[in-house]
Amino acid sequence: MESTLDIFVKAIFSENMIFAYFLGMCSYLAVSKTVKTGLGLGVAVVFVLGVTIPINYLLENYVLKEGALEWLNPDYGVNGASTINLSFLSFIMFIAVIASIVQLVEMLVEKFAPALYGALGIFLPLIAVNCSILGGALFMQDRQYSTMTDAVAFGLGSGIGWLIAIVFIAAIREKIRYSNVPPALRGLGITFIITGLMGIAFMSFMGIDY
């Protein structure tokens, strides 16, 4: 049985969203030109993952999973509500939760923390279509974490892993501007190759995980 700390550390390093699963690559490549914007988007991702994963966890366990609706009415239908399996609806439910939470978070941040909104503002709408958010929800469903704490740890861990990845690549891209890269590789090509090399480096963390 994995402890909560295991799940947290694993999500950051050996199962890093970018280097192990390539989730959220689109915004990772588009917004990593400078460290400052990378950091802004990274923080927003940590925030949204930390909020949406627990909500989707509750949804999965009390509405969607086979037998999850048992609390509703055990005597419903022929064999009770425990036979209802709504998991085919999970994609649409998860994405609806994510899109609405992102909207809600945007409004709340704007109202109560205008300074933070100034920093995160433009990135928040981008996040609804960031693969790592939906990916996190689907991995959570796939791995069936046993408690809410585990789900929260997984959400925050994945977010922090993503933040680390984007800050690292942004720092490298800032410096690589001064190097003599072959013209055809400039920009996108070299970013891909560097990410690949960083991925290989991050794989060494697998050594901890048997």
Add this chain to the structure above:
Amino acid sequence: MLLILVKLEFKVMSESVEKAKAPAEPLFSKKNKKLITDPLSDNNPITIQVLGICSALAITVQVEQAFFMSASVLFVLIFGNWTISLLRNLIPSRVRIIVQLVVVASLVIIVNEVLQAFVPDVSEKLSVFVGLIITNCIIMGRFEAFAMANKPWPSVLDAIGNAVGYAWILLIVAVAREILGSGKFWGLEILPKGFYELGYVNNNLMILPPMALIVVGIIIWIQRSRNSSLVEEH
């Protein structure tokens, strides 16, 4: 919400049928052909527009997975682009992202159910990546950039062009990784036994996830060396 969408769609469809009676440009005019051929090379969604990378890399270990993934994206993109294009005048711009997500999510649910029913082992291997078609940037990108502003037929052509542009990069990466990494194609051994007896060893590095990035990087490199107008400043 879905019900409203379906109703609206019906209304628009009947309208567009009426409009179609007017003489229109030929189905495959020069402009329309360009919609298909452009995304194949000079405006490729993966190597030039940098969209849809997320799913493209994770499922290229085997050709079979890459093939089913491409087919799913083709289906979702064609029908999604068509639907959004029909609805384009009815979607309020403030909620358009949510409407687009609902359309994609419904199509992806269909794809997922079909894959689970007919190719359960592939569906098992693709695991979460079928669901991630929803947030595949190619799809949202095409909805935003093309279907919201164009008629249904060009949108379908645009969808085919982009999905095929996505598919061929995916298949090249998958073929390279499967042959070099495990000496197989579509799960069949294709390298002669004699190779191994001579001391040839499969390159296990190719199976690891980071190599997908490096292979795509090399494809980008080749493409940009051949066409120097695509080279970007840092």
